[in-house]
Amino acid sequence: MRGALSILAIAAVLVCAATFVAAQDDTERAVERYRQMLKEDPWSNPGLLDADRGETLWKTKRGPKNASLDQCDLGKGPGRVDGAFAELPRYFSDAGRVMDLEARLVWCMEKLQGRDRAEIVERPYSKANQAGSELEALATYVAHKSNGLKFAPRLEHAKEREALAVGEALFFRRQGPMDFSCSTCHAESGRRIRLQGLPFLGKPEEARKVVGEWPAYRISQGTVMTMQHRITDCFWQMRLPLIDYGSDVAIALTMYLVNQAKGGEITAPQIKR
Amino acid sequence: MRITSLIAVAAAAALALLGWHLLFAQGTDIAADVERAIKASWARATPEWQARLVQDETQKACSHYRNVPPKAIADAILAREKATIKYPPDSKLMGDWKKGEKLAQSGYGGRFTDYPPRAENGGNCYACHQLDKTELSFGTLAPSLLEYGKNRRYKDAEIKTVYERIYNPHAAIACASMPRMGSSGFLTIEQIADLVAYVMSPESPVNK
Numbered sequence: 001m002r003g004a005l006s007i008l009a010i011a012a013v014l015v016c017a018a019t020f021v022a023a024q025d026d027t028e029r030a031v032e033r034y035r036q037m038l039k040e041d042p043w044s045n046p047g048l049l050d051a052d053r054g055e056t057l058w059k060t061k062r063g064p065k066n067a068s069l070d071q072c073d074l075g076k077g078p079g080r081v082d083g084a085f086a087e088l089p090r091y092f093s094d095a096g097r098v099m100d101l102e103a104r105l106v107w108c109m110e111k112l113q114g115r116d117r118a119e120i121v122e123r124p125y126s127k128a129n130q131a132g133s134e135l136e137a138l139a140t141y142v143a144h145k146s147n148g149l150k151f152a153p154r155l156e157h158a159k160e161r162e163a164l165a166v167g168e169a170l171f172f173r174r175q176g177p178m179d180f181s182c183s184t185c186h187a188e189s190g191r192r193i194r195l196q197g198l199p200f201l202g203k204p205e206e207a208r209k210v211v212g213e214w215p216a217y218r219i220s221q222g223t224v225m226t227m228q229h230r231i232t233d234c235f236w237q238m239r240l241p242l243i244d245y246g247s248d249v250a251i252a253l254t255m256y257l258v259n260q261a262k263g264g265e266i267t268a269p270q271i272k273r
Numbered sequence: 274m275r276i277t278s279l280i281a282v283a284a285a286a287a288l289a290l291l292g293w294h295l296l297f298a299q300g301t302d303i304a305a306d307v308e309r310a311i312k313a314s315w316a317r318a319t320p321e322w323q324a325r326l327v328q329d330e331t332q333k334a335c336s337h338y339r340n341v342p343p344k345a346i347a348d349a350i351l352a353r354e355k356a357t358i359k360y361p362p363d364s365k366l367m368g369d370w371k372k373g374e375k376l377a378q379s380g381y382g383g384r385f386t387d388y389p390p391r392a393e394n395g396g397n398c399y400a401c402h403q404l405d406k407t408e409l410s411f412g413t414l415a416p417s418l419l420e421y422g423k424n425r426r427y428k429d430a431e432i433k434t435v436y437e438r439i440y441n442p443h444a445a446i447a448c449a450s451m452p453r454m455g456s457s458g459f460l461t462i463e464q465i466a467d468l469v470a471y472v473m474s475p476e477s478p479v480n481k
Contacts, residue, residue: 162306169307172339174332176325177383177459178452181336185414193400193412239383240315241322247314 047217047269050132050224054141063113072108085146089255091157098163100254103246121245125229129222139226140215143268167256180238208264211257216272335448347447355444357456366436373471405478422473423480
């Protein structure tokens with residue numbers, strides 16, 4: 001009797017363990033199923049609500065200059081949104097610096113609408129279950145307008161090549177109380193933190209799969225998350241201070257990631273766990 | 274004849290110097306650009322927090338050589354880091370494995386949302402290592418430590434190795450990925466001893 005009981009107990013433990021592992025696999029599978037459904041019916045993607053809101057914000061007159069963002073130059077000429085995201089970050093001669101999408105949006109809001117930078121970047125990232133912030137909605141809208149295109153960083157201007165070199169050096173730079181660099185977690189295939197899978201961003205095949213997913217709609221958060229937010233969260237985990245919005249480090253790292261993902265398809269806003 | 278060979282040698286030397294200069298100058302330019310970008314990007318952080326972005330010698334060397342330093346540099350790292358290890362005053366390298374288990378599970382501490390501290394810093398071992406076989410949520414960035422102590426017959430020398438490895442992994446492996454939990458002051462000597470017990474005690478679930 002006791003033998004039978006212990007066999008039962010062992011079996012129960014094994015079933016629990018198997019269920020747990022299966023549950024994790026199920027989560028991955030469910031996300032994959034969700035993605036498959038979105039391929040069949042792209043309009044059911046909740047991230048598109050933010051893209052829509054972004055489009056409305058883009059066309060709404062705001063700020064002291066009562067202007068919309070219609071004349072914002074994202075690199076392909078004033079008002080040209082289609083395909084602009086695929087060539088960002090890039091050098092902007094009017095600003096005299098390399099900018100990614102998010103830094104450029106702030107620039108346009110300042111210059112065209114006459115708005116105060118501090119006010120624009122005060123709360124760039126929404127919290128769980130909130131609607132995306134203005135910047136998140138705008139970034140989702142612009143990125144979505146390159147959906148289906150492939151990343152094609154220009155790297156023609158010396159400053160663009162410099163941003164790439166700085167981004168690569170930053171990717172391998174170890175710092176902080178934990179001695180972490182980006183490469184501590186993203187330099188091998190098939191690794192995890194706890195149960196969270198990690199992309200090997202040094203490998204173009206893997207970078208191409210994930211970089212074009214951002215801005216992404218996160219199911220667990222119920223909101224969209226931009227690339228700058230993603231990078232900020234990595235730095236938070238690395239025990240580094242809060243990085244300024246639209247800063248050179250985030251732009252240089254984005255340039256490195258986009259260059260690693262060169263030729264990879266833009267699927268933003270993709271669905272993430 | 275002598276003059277022509279002198280000229281040839283001088284020309285070769287000049288070319289080599291030029292090449293070296295070009296190579297070196299480019300390298301230092303990028304390093305300067307990186308530092309400038311960092312200064313500008315964390316301009317609003319407090320000086321205390323900005324200090325976290327300043328690299329020490331080991332971080333600098335490991336970044337530069339992408340964690341594969343040449344032998345002379347590696348030897349210098351090993352010696353420098355080994356010298357930072359401090360041992361418990363009572364020489365007991367094993368503490369309480371139950372406290373160690375809590376520390377191994379906890380990823381708390383050091384993030385900008387963790388201040389003022391609401392708990393003690395954790396070791397976050399499970400982020401990267403497998404330990405207790407019943408804990409299925411473990412990372413795979415680092416080797417599995419399943420039955421680590423048992424497999425090493427709980428030897429004293431192995432206990433010391435584990436203590437030192439947690440305190441400062443660069444003392445054994447130059448440019449190791451793991452944080453220097455003791456040398457950085459992130460964990461205390463007592464906390465490290467508790468973690469050693471979690472890995473090395475026969476009573477610990479890690480060895481069951």
